[in-house]
Amino acid sequence: MNIYKLQYTDKATGDADLLAKGAYEVVEGEQVYRNGTQAIVYIGQIVKVPATYDDEGHELTPPIYYDGVYYDLMTSEEIDFGVNEIFPTNCAHSFLGWPQDAEGTDIEPTILTTP
Amino acid sequence: MANPSLQIGSGNWAIKADELLGYRVVGNKYFPVPIDVSRATAATRVDEAGLVDYAEILGGEEVTNGDFTDTGSDLIVNGIFDTTIPMNTAGSGWFTSTTALFYNVGGVDGMKVPRTTSNAYGVALKADNSDLLTANTSYKISYEVLENNGSNGVYILAGAGTAVNGAITTGVTHTIYITSGATTYLRFYNQTNNSDYTITNVTCEELGADWAVIDGGGSVTFGDSFAEIIKTSAIPTFIQQDYPVTLGASHKLTYTVTENTLPSTTDELALSSASAYGYSPLDASASATPKTVYLTVTDITPNAALRLFSRGASGSIKITDISVKEVTRDNIARIDYTDGSSPHLLSEPQRENLITYSEPTTDEGAAANITYESFSWNIGFENCVAFGDNSVIRYRYGGSVTDGTEYTLSAYVLMDDNSEPVITNSSVSGDFSLNIGNTVATGTNNANVSMGNNIWRVSKTAVVAQTTTNNGIIKYTTQSSTGFKVVGWQLEAGSYATSYIPTSGSAVTRNKDQFTRDGIGGLINDSEGVLFVEMAALSNDLTYRILSLSDGTDNERIYIQYTDTTNQVSVVVKVGGSTQANIQHTLTDETVFSKMAFKWKANDFAFWIDGVEVGADTSGSVPSGLNRLALDRQLNTNTFYGKVKQLQVYPTALSDSELTILTTP
Numbered sequence: 001m002n003i004y005k006l007q008y009t010d011k012a013t014g015d016a017d018l019l020a021k022g023a024y025e026v027v028e029g030e031q032v033y034r035n036g037t038q039a040i041v042y043i044g045q046i047v048k049v050p051a052t053y054d055d056e057g058h059e060l061t062p063p064i065y066y067d068g069v070y071y072d073l074m075t076s077e078e079i080d081f082g083v084n085e086i087f088p089t090n091c092a093h094s095f096l097g098w099p100q101d102a103e104g105t106d107i108e109p110t111i112l113t114t115p
Numbered sequence: 116m117a118n119p120s121l122q123i124g125s126g127n128w129a130i131k132a133d134e135l136l137g138y139r140v141v142g143n144k145y146f147p148v149p150i151d152v153s154r155a156t157a158a159t160r161v162d163e164a165g166l167v168d169y170a171e172i173l174g175g176e177e178v179t180n181g182d183f184t185d186t187g188s189d190l191i192v193n194g195i196f197d198t199t200i201p202m203n204t205a206g207s208g209w210f211t212s213t214t215a216l217f218y219n220v221g222g223v224d225g226m227k228v229p230r231t232t233s234n235a236y237g238v239a240l241k242a243d244n245s246d247l248l249t250a251n252t253s254y255k256i257s258y259e260v261l262e263n264n265g266s267n268g269v270y271i272l273a274g275a276g277t278a279v280n281g282a283i284t285t286g287v288t289h290t291i292y293i294t295s296g297a298t299t300y301l302r303f304y305n306q307t308n309n310s311d312y313t314i315t316n317v318t319c320e321e322l323g324a325d326w327a328v329i330d331g332g333g334s335v336t337f338g339d340s341f342a343e344i345i346k347t348s349a350i351p352t353f354i355q356q357d358y359p360v361t362l363g364a365s366h367k368l369t370y371t372v373t374e375n376t377l378p379s380t381t382d383e384l385a386l387s388s389a390s391a392y393g394y395s396p397l398d399a400s401a402s403a404t405p406k407t408v409y410l411t412v413t414d415i416t417p418n419a420a421l422r423l424f425s426r427g428a429s430g431s432i433k434i435t436d437i438s439v440k441e442v443t444r445d446n447i448a449r450i451d452y453t454d455g456s457s458p459h460l461l462s463e464p465q466r467e468n469l470i471t472y473s474e475p476t477t478d479e480g481a482a483a484n485i486t487y488e489s490f491s492w493n494i495g496f497e498n499c500v501a502f503g504d505n506s507v508i509r510y511r512y513g514g515s516v517t518d519g520t521e522y523t524l525s526a527y528v529l530m531d532d533n534s535e536p537v538i539t540n541s542s543v544s545g546d547f548s549l550n551i552g553n554t555v556a557t558g559t560n561n562a563n564v565s566m567g568n569n570i571w572r573v574s575k576t577a578v579v580a581q582t583t584t585n586n587g588i589i590k591y592t593t594q595s596s597t598g599f600k601v602v603g604w605q606l607e608a609g610s611y612a613t614s615y616i617p618t619s620g621s622a623v624t625r626n627k628d629q630f631t632r633d634g635i636g637g638l639i640n641d642s643e644g645v646l647f648v649e650m651a652a653l654s655n656d657l658t659y660r661i662l663s664l665s666d667g668t669d670n671e672r673i674y675i676q677y678t679d680t681t682n683q684v685s686v687v688v689k690v691g692g693s694t695q696a697n698i699q700h701t702l703t704d705e706t707v708f709s710k711m712a713f714k715w716k717a718n719d720f721a722f723w724i725d726g727v728e729v730g731a732d733t734s735g736s737v738p739s740g741l742n743r744l745a746l747d748r749q750l751n752t753n754t755f756y757g758k759v760k761q762l763q764v765y766p767t768a769l770s771d772s773e774l775t776i777l778t779t780p
Binding site: 001027028030032033034038039041043044047050051053059063072074090091092093094095096097098099100 | 155156157158169365411444465467471480481517583584616617619620621623624625751752753
């Protein structure tokens with residue numbers, strides 16, 4: 001299985017690139033995976049510096065985000081995403097049963113803990 | 116009634132990697148028709164015991180002698196003391212001082228071991244001449260006492276190791292565990308002046324069979340069903356067992372620590388950095404309860420081995436009941452037992468838990484006046500977030516939501532007074548509130564789901580009006596005084612809560628379930644038949660969720676579906692892409708199980724639900740080339756998300772009386 005971690009300037013750009021590369025198609029308004037796609041996860045913005053809050057939970061300072069928006073793609077296909085593919089660590093998102101920083105081709109799942 | 120040509124469920128559930136049991140019955144014989152399962156991630160369900168755990172397949176046991184009860188062959192020659200063999204010869208197996216002698220007690224051969232006041236150390240009865248034992252090795256020794264005349268014990272010395280004073284009750288076979296010293300003989304003494312005892316049936320078997328020992332900074336002894344790692348320096352000491360492993364394969368390791376005098380209980384037992392698993396600290400706290408950890412093989416060189424070791428500098432740890440089994444969790448169908456209901460197949464959409472620590476032990480966002488505690492839940496969790504009484508405001512938040520999107524927040528809750536929790540959108544009533552999108556005032560609190568043992572899964576669904584990380588549970592001072600415990604936090608985009616998705620440091624996605632079976636044209640009669648299913652929707656979410664028989668295209672199909680109308684189900688026949696029949700019915704609640712049957716035959720279509728014909732169509736042709744069963748429409752579209760207790764395909768159009776019987780609850 002292959003897992004790609006992708007960064008785009010915005011969601012429209014990301015959706016268009018994944019569509020163009022055949023990761024999904026739209027059937028009667030529904031996003032449908034194709035060509036080996038197991039999951040597309042739109043992560044959106046990722047927090048770089050968390051917000052701060054007062055004692056009653058009111059936000060004092062807003063979070064600071066990394067640039068752009070992010071996707072995780074799980075697929076049995078090998079796809080060249082060029083500069084949009086990134087290789088982060090301590091990732092904000094993972095797939096259940098796979099290592100948190102799993103990325104690349106022909107990788108295997110791991111087992112974390114019992115729930 | 117004719118037998119179904121294809122069945123799923125009906126109490127007969129079986130799963131293996133990538134497959135769910137489908138079957139057909141001919142006479143009293145079952146023929147498997149496996150259903151293909153696809154979901155490239157793990158997933159949880161409620162198991163038969165009511166535990167929230169992963170659906171998984173376990174392989175065979177990889178470890179031998181994991182409970183340390185297996186022994187090597189008997190090393191003793193002539194343990195029954197055959198008196199026809201001359202003493203002190205190789206054939207006798209025994210070399211003694213002059214006062215020990217072969218002796219017969221009531222017709223049973225034995226060896227008498229006397230001692231007088233002049234024997235400073237008693238009489239040595241030495242098994243074999245030398246080299247009987249291996250130095251620094253553990254043995255299980257047994258003997259039967261035939262007679263005792265005043266001795267206080269059978270004193271046994273293995274080489275230069277520590278002697279053991281064995282029991283001496285007559286007529287009983289006694290067992291002792293002993294570890295040899297630097298020399299290799301085995302001796303029986305008598306330490307009581309003016310006494311003698313006679314023993315027979317002596318055996319000596321090496322312990323720790325199948326386990327290799329690397330002493331390092333200490334030693335390992337094997338005893339009565341345990342291995343003890345004794346540490347004298349921080350250099351690791353190992354017990355090791357080799358077996359074939361596959362790179363990337365996941366394994367379930369279970370073990371029990373019965374005693375631990377090492378200075379730490381968390382980092383003193385580990386898997387070797389030189390093993391296939393990489394260094395993994397293990398919980399080494401002593402407890403009669405077995406511990407479980409899941410491990411993935413990350414390296415198969417240089418050693419493919421289970422290699423437990425201790426890094427402690429002093430003290431010892433006793434371990435037993437070690438088991439390793441390969442585990443598979445991807446592409447495993449889930450049979451769910453939520454709320455003690457009869458088992459059903461669970462099919463769910465892709466979902467992401469946005470809470471990054473679903474079983475938290477620390478804050479991940481704003482929080483106040485809550486504590487993180489160890490707590491053993493009856494549904495399988497081992498910690499909780501404890502909310503106390505209403506003396507102060509208490510809350511815990513996490514996860515990130517986006518303005519304009521619908522989310523569902525869920526968690527498992529146990530009230531301190533064992534009552535069912537009352538969740539409200541008001542800060543002045545109920546026990547507590549669920550906060551999604553930085554407000555408790557909006558959204559729908561869904562019905563609590565009983566998990567048994569007074570544990571409830573609570574949830575709330577809301578469309579958020581701001582992008583925020585203030586999502587969680589809050590208890591106001593103006594709500595009830597009853598405290599509660601929480602675990603299994605889950606925040607997911609969607610209109611209803613799905614099965615629990617564990618997280619530990621990141622948001623985590625569980626992929627969608629897919630169930631298909633192609634190439635079963637021989638089991639589906641195009642011209643007539645019945646499609647029967649007992650099922651329930653996960654939610655009245657106003658989407659099409661289809662369960663179909665088809666030729667692999669949209670053109671030729673027979674299907675049952677939940678529709679985009681509230682609580683509506685319908686059955687549809689497509690021929691050449693044209694609708695031949697479309698019979699709709701509105702249920703009271705589509706999330707409640709119903710028995711539905713659709714009969715097809717040219718110009719004779721009928722839809723039965725729970726014992727009643729709810730609609731019919733007497734005009735229309737039937738499709739051709741039906742050869743595929745799928746819990747979707749086609750090509751991953753309109754996937755069936757729901758619960759299925761049973762599904763049957765009949766090759767004949769059943770009669771009304773048969774359909775009544777088939778569908779009556």
